[in-house]
Amino acid sequence: MNIRRLAASELPPMELLLDADPSREMVDSYLRKGETFVAEVDNQIIGVYVLMEKQEDSTEIMNIAVANEKQGQGIGRKLIQHAIDYTRNNGFAKLQIGTGNSSIGQLALYQKCGFRIVGIDFDFFLRNYPEPIIENGISCRDMIRMEIILQED
Template identity: 50%
Template sequence: MDLLELADPSRIQIESYLASGTCYIAVSNMETIGVIVLHKINATTIEIKNIAIKESQQKKGYGKALLAYAEKISRDSGFKKLIIGTGNSSIGQLTLYQKVGFEIDRILKNFFVEKYPNPIFENEIQCKHMLILEKDLIK
């Protein structure tokens, strides 16, 4: 749960998507270093609901590897589109997702203001809006 909370401060939200999603764990040297949760939206679309890497293991390529793994298993399972959402203040994540081929699709205005009881700040910016990015899996 600690890893999941790195990416999402709401246990209520986490428990909600864990109940209907599939959680994959990244392990290195017998230590859990990362987590990713996938949730089927419909027959053609799957969403990454949470992705997190242990803070001491960040900036080592593990996040990129988890994204590649999610893309592979999603494609192998017959999905055509992979989506992920991130906050307007999540500058590093937004950069990473675009570097690996995700493109901004839409913005859910005030998502974090309406769905989370406490304000979230990251990079000295209030996280208010969710940016939805998508990646076409058909190649």
């Protein structure tokens, strides 16, 4: 598997991105501002993440997705590790990520990768998405904010 930055001339894997975030408007917004990285096997994109600078010392993974048929094979963890390494190597002190309160698997994965919960944006999904999101039989209402410290001051 190869992880690389998506070239400006390439179209982003919108189907994958929309699997992780159902709002085309939100996805388009952070695609314009962020850097997109893809995981490939045999020239097929099987994973993606979008990284965006948030503050002088931090970046945020705005979207991360792995093709359904490739989930459970450690690809998500490799994408997260790539984001951590890229962020650290570019001099940022923190990497952030947010996920829904109903995203049980993602919450576990991010914590296994070293992220810690730093806050909750209550009713984020109710305010920002026109349609209700139900995941794992749970109403997705709140954004769980997580962070990993990469460089101490």
